[in-house]
Amino acid sequence: MPHYxxxxxxxRKRHTHHTDDSGHRFAEELMGQEGFSSDSxxxxxxxxxxxxxxxxxxxxxDDTVDATPDxxxxxxxxxxxxxxxxxxxxGADSSSDAVTGRRVLLVNDDVEVSWVEADRSSGLxxxxxxxxxxxxxxxxxxxxxxFGRLTVGPGDYVVVPASATHRxxxxxxxxxxxxxGSRGHIGAPxxxxxxxxxxxxxxxxxxxxxxxxxxxxxxxxxxVPVLVRNRGGWSRHVHRHHPFDVVGWDGCVYPYALNIHDxxxxxxxxxxxxxxxxxxxxPGAVICSFVPRPFDFHPDAVKVPYHHANTDSxxxxxxxxxxxxxxxxxxxxxxxxxxxxxxxxHGPQPGSVEGSLDxxxxxxxxxxxxxxxxxxxxxxxxx
Numbered sequence: 039m040p041h042y043x044x045x046x047x048x049x050r051k052r053h054t055h056h057t058d059d060s061g062h063r064f065a066e067e068l069m070g071q072e073g074f075s076s077d078s079x080x081x082x083x084x085x086x087x088x089x090x091x092x093x094x095x096x097x098x099x100d101d102t103v104d105a106t107p108d109x110x111x112x113x114x115x116x117x118x119x120x121x122x123x124x125x126x127x128x129g130a131d132s133s134s135d136a137v138t139g140r141r142v143l144l145v146n147d148d149v150e151v152s153w154v155e156a157d158r159s160s161g162l163x164x165x166x167x168x169x170x171x172x173x174x175x176x177x178x179x180x181x182x183x184x185f186g187r188l189t190v191g192p193g194d195y196v197v198v199p200a201s202a203t204h205r206x207x208x209x210x211x212x213x214x215x216x217x218x219g220s221r222g223h224i225g226a227p228x229x230x231x232x233x234x235x236x237x238x239x240x241x242x243x244x245x246x247x248x249x250x251x252x253x254x255x256x257x258x259x260x261x262v263p264v265l266v267r268n269r270g271g272w273s274r275h276v277h278r279h280h281p282f283d284v285v286g287w288d289g290c291v292y293p294y295a296l297n298i299h300d301x302x303x304x305x306x307x308x309x310x311x312x313x314x315x316x317x318x319x320x321p322g323a324v325i326c327s328f329v330p331r332p333f334d335f336h337p338d339a340v341k342v343p344y345h346h347a348n349t350d351s352x353x354x355x356x357x358x359x360x361x362x363x364x365x366x367x368x369x370x371x372x373x374x375x376x377x378x379x380x381x382x383x384h385g386p387q388p389g390s391v392e393g394s395l396d397x398x399x400x401x402x403x404x405x406x407x408x409x410x411x412x413x414x415x416x417x418x419x420x421x
Contacts, residue, residue, distance in 0.1 A: 040197075040294045041235070041245045045186060046254040046286030048082065056082055058285075069201065069291055071223060079289025081184060084256070085279035091261055092276040098265060103142045105414035108379050115368070116143060116375040116419050118153045118214070135160035136172075136179075136206035137265065140217055143419040144354060144377065146411045148322030150219040151354060153375075157212040162281065164203045166268040168220040171318060171325065172196045173298075173405050175358050175373070177213035179206060184284050185292045186251025193298045193358070193403070195317070197224050199291050203264055203281040214373075216356050218407060222321035235290075242317070247300040250292055257282040298358070298403060303331035308339045312406065326406040330360065332399055341394040345385030353378040354407040361401045377419075380412065 049056040056064045065086050070078035081087075121141050133139075137160040140152040156177075178191040183204035190196055198204060200223070206213065218224075230241035237244040257280040264281060266273045296317075304314040315326035333341040357374045368387045370376060378384045 040248055040250065040290055040292065042288070042290050043250050043292060044286075044288040045251060046082075046284070048080075048286040048288050052080055064285060069199075069289075071200075071291060077290040079185075079287055079291040081284045081287040084283040084285060087277075087281060089278035090275050091278050092274075094274050096265075096272050096274050098138050098267075098272045103145075103416050103418070105142070105145045105416045108413065108415050111379050111381045113379065113382050113384060114377040114415070114419065115370060116377065118216075118373045118375060120421075121153050121418055133158050134212075136208075136213055136215055137161070137163045141418045142416050143375070144413040144415060146322070146409060146413050148221050148411055149320070149407070149409055150217075151407065151413075152217040152219070154215050154217065155212040156206060156208055156215065159208050160206045162203055162205050162262065162264040164201055164264055164266045165198070165219070166201050166266065168200050168222050169224040169320070170198045170220070171218045171224050171320075172198065173216040173218075173356070173358070175214040175216060175356075177208065178210040179208045179213045181205075181293055181295075182207060182255055182282070183251065183293050184281055185287060186254050186284075188249065188251050188293055188295055190295055194295045195298065196293065196295045197318075198293050199223070202291075202293060204293065216405060218320075218323075218325065220320040220323075224318050224320045224325075227316050227319045227324070242302045242304060242314075243296060243300055247296055249295045254284050254286060255282045256285065298327050298329060298405070301327040301329055303329050305332050306334060307336040308334050309341070309344065310334075312408070315406070322411050323407060323409045326408070328400075328402055328404040328406065330399065330401045330403070333394070333397055340391065341397060341400075342386045342390045345383055347383045348378065348380050348408065350380065351408040351410050352380055352413045353384075354409070354413070356405045356407075357402070358405060359403040362404070377413070377415075 064082040067081045067087050134156050135158050136156040140154040142152045144151040174190050174194045176192055181188040183202050259280045262277045262280045264275045266275050312326055316324050317327045318325040355376045359372055
């Protein structure tokens, strides 16, 4: 979990009346996880966040995508540069935003892996199916939310909690984004945390590396549409007042960013297993970071990943930047996704082991998702 933060105008005691100098009473909203028995935040709105003027069911982007089992079991190379744009909320082809332009590539009952190149800013969006982790491969932008603004750029992991109203702003695009949607909550691996939630000394990153919103965003528009996604599909809610009317909030649920280059790699004299690279955990999956680091220093160490079989998981690896020695000659490069399903033994390209003998470092930057349920493959990925 991210650590406690307090931003803006918050009363001394929770669940007490909170007013401004003119006597206007703010509306308190409790955003609580796991039936209010886990992490939560309290937000103070100028107006009721429940006041709606219209509701309608809609279809958006790839929500109805047909994903089929990986049969026959086949490893794949997905070239994100060739993945097309999505469609807008009306169903028409358009320039892409970071929400409606997503193309789903791989999916199971726990996670959904999408790719999007956003060249325009999105409207307001709220995902009630679970947390989202968005990795920024290129471009710069901003995540605006009811919690405030968060500037993002290349290498940033951005964790957006379920049901947080937000939008993606493109400042220097396109924003090239790998989106991992969870059916639950995304957080730091529990083994990196104390019983009270503090990062331990052996953790590869800590609270100092996490960036959260610094101040509220207050907007005053009326009749504001918000796309809402839940497990039944998409809806459009029109809010009587702009959801960005929060004057203050506090708690442990909020969007935050961690740059992949702030992840401190763990190395050894021989090759270290993937769990040392684990950065996040979520129901049914883990996410790992591969960053520039010294190679293994035993004189006989096999420096590139040896052949291995994921007996209990499917492996998805996104190549973000750098030089991928173990994939030399395969066509894998920046922007590639490799998919290695359970049941397939994979390893280094021919010649990679010999090419690594005199190397002392690896300069790769990559994101890995291991899922413990089999992934289904979409037409966008097969293409």
